[in-house]
Amino acid sequence: MSASAPVAARPANEPPKSGKARRHDEGTGKLAALLLSPTLLVLGLVVMFPIISALRTSLYKPGGVDPETGFVTEGDTYVGFDNYTAIFTGDTAERFWNAFYNTTFFTITCVVLETILGVAMALVMHKAFRGRGIVRASILVPWAIPTVVSALLWKWIFQADGAANAILGTQILWSTEGWQSVASVIVADTWKTAPFIGLLVLAGLQTIPADVYEAAKVDGASPLQQFRMITLPLVKPALLVAVLFRMLDTLRIFDLPFVLVGPHKDSVETLSMLAYDEAFNTRYGPAAAYATILFLYVAVVAFAFVKLLGADIIGDVAAKKSKKKKSSGDAAPPGVGTAGLAGVSGGGM
Amino acid sequence: MRFERSHTRKAVATAVAGSLLLLASACGGDDTSGGGATTGGTALEGKGPITFATGKDTSGNLTSQVAAWNSQHPEEKVTVSELPESADAQRQQMVQNAQNKQDSFSVLNLDVVWTAEFAANRWVVELPQDQFPSLTSAIPATVETAKYRDKLYAVPITSDGGLLYYRKDLLDKAGLKAPTTWDEMLAACLKVAALPEGKGMSCYAGQFEKYEGLTVNFSEAVNSAGGVVVGKDGKPNVDTPEALAGLEELTKAFASGAIPKAAITYKEEEGRRAFQDGKLLFHRNWPYVYSLASKTDGSSKIAGKFGVAPLAGKTGPGVSTLGGHNYAISAFAKNKATAADFIKFMASEERQRANIEKTSQAPTWASLYDDPALNKSFPYLAPLKASIEKAQPRPSVVKYGDVTAAVQEAAYDALTNKKPPKQALTDLQTKLSSLITQ
Structure with a gap:
């Protein structure tokens, strides 16, 4: 992460250098541009084009039914921002804010639970003990199952006469409106994706040298102190990336509530489901408008996350690495930066 | 073509002297195929290979149906394009195909509720009624589902109607017959509950989860009480005392426990399992349940103990949803004449009989329901005919997806006590009025 900080900072240091060196550097710049152009081209094709295309679509509206002939008038008409204003007026506004609340609620609750469980899983997986391979493999199984399959699996568990009611000794109708359907989605999502955080945190744990812990032991640090003062700060970069990924993913949550509980249920309707619903009824303009709003929401969350927590990482690293350099607040850590981009592009459509 | 040519060559090799005769016969062959292309009449022109887009063929019988056509029409072969099993996914693929104006699907297998949307968008072509003789032999209600604004856009191939499955053994014991009204049904439940075998059983269940099945069950309740959701004139008219009576029949049954609480999560399969496990006295479901519930391999606890009847209604037999x-025929397809011929072929009595024998899907030919041999293997045919004959189609509207979502919303709110039934219907009427602009 720290490796590219000097590279990013180099242009600022350039002017004092000699003319020759500059020309030399200009050539490098051209070469760099040439070498980077295929990447930029591909990025433009797979990231920029869909986003712009979706933005364009969101400004059009499909034709209505001609009352005389009964036929749908062909072609889309340009309506400006009507699709956006329609989202925020009347019944649709109520539905939108409900979905917005649900999406946010799922994101916060699920990510908090997944982080706690994921870190716990990583600590267990990290410990050397007999049968560690089996524990590691079994913890990762949920992550390996496709979301729709796991949704069907949990649907079966949460049926009226399913395993959940049998074990709890209750008669809860999990797929009906109310807290129970929300709970079922949170349980299924946490079950599926806590291993993801566990996996990334485990990778972080494995980079911590053992002698740090030995030194702590010699100094008489309790296990809790070791965890708080050594483990957490050192896995923080990996943990933050994992949490960011999960947040961006959960903001786009669709398949779990859709399959597990069902469409058109106020309790679990999310923003992605609204976009799907519009697209399903062949209203691609309004669907693109919903998708764009979701895209902006995801982008804002990602940006805020990187700014609030990512800046902190840089501050720590940069201060320790070299005091000469000015505080480079504008250069986001490359790992987090690309993560944000990936999440955003995924959220676009 | 290829086959004919090689055949001709062989003929030349064996009978050199008969070349003139052969020439004549070859010309004759050309003439008939040329003539076929022009007799298509109206807009349905062009003969040649076509594709048939249909949902996943779970019965395996479609292959033999299509093979029967292909063996008779080697130059107009039909290729089956199998779409996913889920109806939503089928519709999505067909819509995408039509929006891109692709000719890769010639004949479309449409669910009855999609007719209006496909017709209004001009994704399918209008069909000349006189060219499809099967229409006059079909149960009239099924032909209505193929029309949009009184014009024909499709040909009914299979039909479906709701049936009332009941526990014949328990009704016999209580000395009762299959009920025709809701009151009779509820009275029968009380009587059976008094029997030792009736302990712990619920009275009735249909499909009440928030999905298409709820639209079906809600419409049946409303229609059976003499109301309508969308009237014959295409205008919504659901805020009526009749519709309210129908909806209240369901809400009251939920409140009294006649319909078990869990039924709010029932789709077809959940309900079927409950009925097969002996938890329900009456159950509304489709004909496919009959053979599954009759299985004697232990999966059904009620094999041989149940009967079927038309649905119950408010004052007499109920009204099923079709x-x-x-x-x-896709508007963008080539070889529309072949497509029309293929549809005629599949709608013929012979093919329909072959289909029900193998798949037990309900045919559209009225005469097949009275066939003694078929009635022997499918004892539910008589009540099913009664059900389909009286059945009502769901609203024929372009925005069907929105309309059915609104209906589900209203019915679900009423059944889960989120809104009083009257309020739910008033809101539904407002919603439907804005959705249906006719």
């Missing part, structure tokens, strides 16, 4: 599938 299901089924119609075949239509």
